[in-house]
Amino acid sequence: MKQPLLCCCALFFSSFVWAQTTITGKITDRRGNGLAGANVFIAGSYDGANTDTTGAFSFQTSQPDTATIAVSFVGYEPLQQKLRLTQSVILFTAKLQETATMLNTVVITAGAFEASDEKRQTVLKPLDIVTTASGGADIPAVMQLLPGAQRVGDQTGLFVRGGSASETRTIIDGLVVQNPFTSGGPDVSQRSRFSPFLFKGTAFSTGGYSAQYGQALSSVLSLNTKDRAEDNDGISVGFNAAGISLSAFKKERMTFSVNYTNLNPLFNVLKQNINWIHAPESGGTSIILTQPIGKRGLLKHYTDVSASYQSLSFRNFTGDFRASPFTVRNHNALSMTTFQTTWDEGRWGLQSGLSYNYNRDRLGIDTVQARTQEQRMQGRVVLTRSLSDKVSLLAGAELHRYTYQNRYGIWGGSLTDWYSAVFVETEVFFTRKLAVRAGLRGERTSVIDRANIAPRLSMAYKTDSYGQVSLAAGQFYQTPDQTYLLTNPTLRFEQANHLILNYQRIRDNRTFRVETFYKDYRHLVRENTNGFYDPNTYRFPTSRTSNSGFGYAQGFDVFWRDKQSMKNVDYWVSYSFLDTKRLFRNYPVEAMPTFAATHTLNLVFKKYIPALGINTGATYSLASGRSYYNPGSDQFLGDKTRPYSSLGLNMSYIRILPRKFLVLYASVENVLGTKNNYGYRYTPDGSQKFAVVPPFYRFFFVGAVLSLTRKPIDPELISNP
Amino acid sequence: MKKTVLFLTLALVIGANVHAQNEKYTKAMEGAIATVKFMTPTPELQQAAGQFERIANAETAEWLPAYWAAYTYVLLSFKETDAAKKDALLDKAAAFYQNVAQKQPDNDETMVLAAQLATARLAVDPENRWQQYVPEFEAALGKAKAKNAENPRIYALQGQSLFYTPEQYGGGKTVACPLLKQAAEKFATFKPASTIHPSWGVETNQYLLSQCGK
Numbered sequence: 001m002k003q004p005l006l007c008c009c010a011l012f013f014s015s016f017v018w019a020q021t022t023i024t025g026k027i028t029d030r031r032g033n034g035l036a037g038a039n040v041f042i043a044g045s046y047d048g049a050n051t052d053t054t055g056a057f058s059f060q061t062s063q064p065d066t067a068t069i070a071v072s073f074v075g076y077e078p079l080q081q082k083l084r085l086t087q088s089v090i091l092f093t094a095k096l097q098e099t100a101t102m103l104n105t106v107v108i109t110a111g112a113f114e115a116s117d118e119k120r121q122t123v124l125k126p127l128d129i130v131t132t133a134s135g136g137a138d139i140p141a142v143m144q145l146l147p148g149a150q151r152v153g154d155q156t157g158l159f160v161r162g163g164s165a166s167e168t169r170t171i172i173d174g175l176v177v178q179n180p181f182t183s184g185g186p187d188v189s190q191r192s193r194f195s196p197f198l199f200k201g202t203a204f205s206t207g208g209y210s211a212q213y214g215q216a217l218s219s220v221l222s223l224n225t226k227d228r229a230e231d232n233d234g235i236s237v238g239f240n241a242a243g244i245s246l247s248a249f250k251k252e253r254m255t256f257s258v259n260y261t262n263l264n265p266l267f268n269v270l271k272q273n274i275n276w277i278h279a280p281e282s283g284g285t286s287i288i289l290t291q292p293i294g295k296r297g298l299l300k301h302y303t304d305v306s307a308s309y310q311s312l313s314f315r316n317f318t319g320d321f322r323a324s325p326f327t328v329r330n331h332n333a334l335s336m337t338t339f340q341t342t343w344d345e346g347r348w349g350l351q352s353g354l355s356y357n358y359n360r361d362r363l364g365i366d367t368v369q370a371r372t373q374e375q376r377m378q379g380r381v382v383l384t385r386s387l388s389d390k391v392s393l394l395a396g397a398e399l400h401r402y403t404y405q406n407r408y409g410i411w412g413g414s415l416t417d418w419y420s421a422v423f424v425e426t427e428v429f430f431t432r433k434l435a436v437r438a439g440l441r442g443e444r445t446s447v448i449d450r451a452n453i454a455p456r457l458s459m460a461y462k463t464d465s466y467g468q469v470s471l472a473a474g475q476f477y478q479t480p481d482q483t484y485l486l487t488n489p490t491l492r493f494e495q496a497n498h499l500i501l502n503y504q505r506i507r508d509n510r511t512f513r514v515e516t517f518y519k520d521y522r523h524l525v526r527e528n529t530n531g532f533y534d535p536n537t538y539r540f541p542t543s544r545t546s547n548s549g550f551g552y553a554q555g556f557d558v559f560w561r562d563k564q565s566m567k568n569v570d571y572w573v574s575y576s577f578l579d580t581k582r583l584f585r586n587y588p589v590e591a592m593p594t595f596a597a598t599h600t601l602n603l604v605f606k607k608y609i610p611a612l613g614i615n616t617g618a619t620y621s622l623a624s625g626r627s628y629y630n631p632g633s634d635q636f637l638g639d640k641t642r643p644y645s646s647l648g649l650n651m652s653y654i655r656i657l658p659r660k661f662l663v664l665y666a667s668v669e670n671v672l673g674t675k676n677n678y679g680y681r682y683t684p685d686g687s688q689k690f691a692v693v694p695p696f697y698r699f700f701f702v703g704a705v706l707s708l709t710r711k712p713i714d715p716e717l718i719s720n721p
Numbered sequence: 722m723k724k725t726v727l728f729l730t731l732a733l734v735i736g737a738n739v740h741a742q743n744e745k746y747t748k749a750m751e752g753a754i755a756t757v758k759f760m761t762p763t764p765e766l767q768q769a770a771g772q773f774e775r776i777a778n779a780e781t782a783e784w785l786p787a788y789w790a791a792y793t794y795v796l797l798s799f800k801e802t803d804a805a806k807k808d809a810l811l812d813k814a815a816a817f818y819q820n821v822a823q824k825q826p827d828n829d830e831t832m833v834l835a836a837q838l839a840t841a842r843l844a845v846d847p848e849n850r851w852q853q854y855v856p857e858f859e860a861a862l863g864k865a866k867a868k869n870a871e872n873p874r875i876y877a878l879q880g881q882s883l884f885y886t887p888e889q890y891g892g893g894k895t896v897a898c899p900l901l902k903q904a905a906e907k908f909a910t911f912k913p914a915s916t917i918h919p920s921w922g923v924e925t926n927q928y929l930l931s932q933c934g935k
Binding site: 036037039041043044045046047048049050053070072074075099125127508610612613653654655656 | 778779803
């Protein structure tokens with residue numbers, strides 16, 4: 001009987017009477033601060049405890065000799081360690097490493113504003129594009145309310161930090177868009193061609209951008225299309241004061257839209273400063289297809305075709321200064337196909353795309369007939385590889401074929417350019433607080449038969465949990481304007497060097513950002529006009545040209561956004577100071593260009609009223625006067641306009657019913673009816689002048705969108721569980 | 722004879738051991754489940770979450786510890802105010818959910834848990850997240866309903882989400898209350914498979930229902 005008894009005893013002891021060991025200690029972060037609520041336990045057993053408010057813990061275990069102790073805590077890397085349980089009391093302390101997250105890892109932000117859902121630390125959200133007063137649901141118009149961009153109401157495009165509109169590139173899914181804005185008459189800033197609803201993310205860079213982008217001296221506006229269409233089958237009908245639009249969706253696969261706009265009826269009612277012969281009328285159609293390929297691949301196609309016509313009475317630059325017709329007929333097409341995928345658990349990534357752009361403008365300027373036609377075909381491939389969570393590499397190439405034909409009365413010509421580029425970039429996180437991105441871009445363009453190599457560098461250092469400092473520097477090249485190349489194919493690249501220093505602090509829903517910059521322009525194209533200046537922007541440059549122009553821009557921006565202090569209120573303030581001068585184009589001497597204002601201030605306010613389901617907004621913009629050309633003045637571009645100011649209001653109401661979705665919106669531009677003035681146009685002898693003014697002093701707009709879907713729409717747009 | 726005695730003794734002891742182990746598991750689970758309520762203070766909820774995590778770690782074949790851990794982390798996220806921390810808690814909940822989904826892919830409770838997780842993600846930033854999480858929420862509840870239309874938590878979650886949705890977005894008491902009532906009826910007849918199976922939702926449902934008359 002001895003043996004079984006022994007056996008029994010052994011078994012008995014094994015489960016009930018093993019000496020208890022007390023494990024006690026403290027769990028801290030890297031700096032030694034106690035972490036409350038961390039879970040400390042013996043792996044594979046129930047034995048364990050949560051730490052108290054000081055990070056201390058104590059528990060008993062009956063595990064024999066060696067055990068694995070595990071520590072886990074939200075936001076920190078888990079930890080496991082072998083422990084010998086030889087004494088009755090064992091002391092165990094551990095320091096946990098924070099998990100790399102958006103919040104505690106530095107992001108390179110110098111020069112960049114992003115609107116995205118994917119990243120938490122962004123300044124803007126996609127919805128901001130459509131809910132900002134004075135933004136008109138137009139992406140570039142909303143970007144103009146951010147620091148760095150200038151408010152230039154009489155010229156089309158994004159003017160960034162003393163740069164002209166041609167220095168900004170618009171990019172969709174990595175592919176250059178040749179003509180992102182609609183074509184219009186003189187003195188009226190045009191809208192972009194794209195609906196904000198197409199995009200999931202917008203990145204607006206005011207300088208110092210990545211080696212992935214080239215051919216832009218000042219700025220890049222990069223848009224990313226949505227990865228899938230609406231979640232429902234259905235149709236959507238939009239009516240507004242100027243037109244109708246119709247869209248049809250096939251669940252997650254296709255969106256087809258047609259639209260027609262005619263401003264004639266509206267402009268008959270509203271008082272206009274422009275004497276329209278035929279107010280803008282346009283029509284277009286677009287299709288978006290998305291097709292997942294395999295588990296991670298995505299094929300997207302986007303085609304947009306449109307045509308527009310407008311005609312107005314314009315006081316031209318000829319001697320008699322009489323009003324004469326100015327007619328614009330535009331045809332535009334954009335077609336792009338992109339494919340993206342990742343493999344090896346996301347360590348490798350591929351983004352590729354092909355696109356074709358076509359744009360034709362036929363202008364009738366009094367008796368002169370002008371015509372420009374542009375076509376761009378491009379292909380782009382980018383490979384990314386992450387070597388570890390600290391180092392990633394990117395390499396890519398682009399090839400474009402661009403053709404341009406221009407005829408202006410008896411002048412004109414055409415050109416073909418083959419443009420190619422290769423780029424490499426690496427991003428290294430030396431610690432979670434310090435990141436450096438270094439890149440190199442090489443470009444070659446056949447039309448001037450030249451090549452360049454542009455280095456780019458940016459870095460960021462996290463100063464504390466919420467703040468960080470970023471620095472960006474780089475060289476940027478751009479092929480001279482096409483009209484110059486028609487007469488002089490021996491020109492070289494225009495160049496800008498950027499240096500940007502930025503401090504940003506994001507805490508909860510408050511953002512503070514201040515940025516200072518210096519931009520040095522070199523080799524700008526200059527016309528040798530023997531001191532004669534022709535302010536006609538439509539003129540065909542026939543003088544001798546050289547790369548002898550230069551310039552600089554310097555200044556600082558401040559941005560503050562607060563979505564937290566007041567309930568249902570979101571507001572931002574942006575201020576830019578700009579000091580810039582340049583000698584370029586047909587400027588006879590160095591001067592502050594007409595598209596630059598020294599001070600620009602924007603106040604944007606949004607409020608949601610839950611009881612009524614109404615979103616309201618107000619935007620106030622104030623900009624100091626811009627220079628204009630006065631032939632009688634001693635100083636070239638020495639005259640300044642009055643300051644510009646405008647208050648815009650908007651309101652929208654959303655109602656969701658099963659299978660229906662209704663949005664009503666209304667907006668007013670320049671509620672106060674301020675008589676803004678963009679400058680003057682003089683007769684060549686300087687004896688008479690006419691003010692260049694906005695197309696309207698006050699403007700109203702109303703519209704509605706009704707969506708009908710096959711499946712009920714989920715009402716849970718806004719919920720607070 | 723000696724051998725028989727030895728064998729019997731061994732069998733008895735081992736059997737008792739297994740039984741004790743089961744009892745220990747159930748007891749440990751019950752103890753933690755008792756505190757898992759929305760009104761429980763955060764530190765105590767954290768204790769429960771920690772306990773579930775330890776049990777899940779030891780009882781790798783069971784799905785309930787991970788289930789309750791995920792649910793507890795969802796509750797913790799509702800109580801947290803910082804958006805980034807909410808997401809960190811939900812990342813943890815999602816990891817436990819993955820564990821449950823692997824073990825119980827066809828269980829309606831798994832689908833209800835997925836819906837609960839989607840609502841919690843949505844609540845962090847509804848304005849910008851509804852496009853992703855509303856369809857996820859709907860799809861998960863739809864799947865759960867097809868599997869087991871008697872699960873009261875399906876109607877409770879639907880009703881709760883509509884209750885907090887403003888009327889002009891198609892929510893409000895008029896649409897929410899019938900669902901909450903339906904949930905209450907299902908709760909009345911619902912019997913969890915054991916003391917440690919999913920059983921939450923009654924109190925919140927009752928509270929919301931009590932607001933319906935007002």
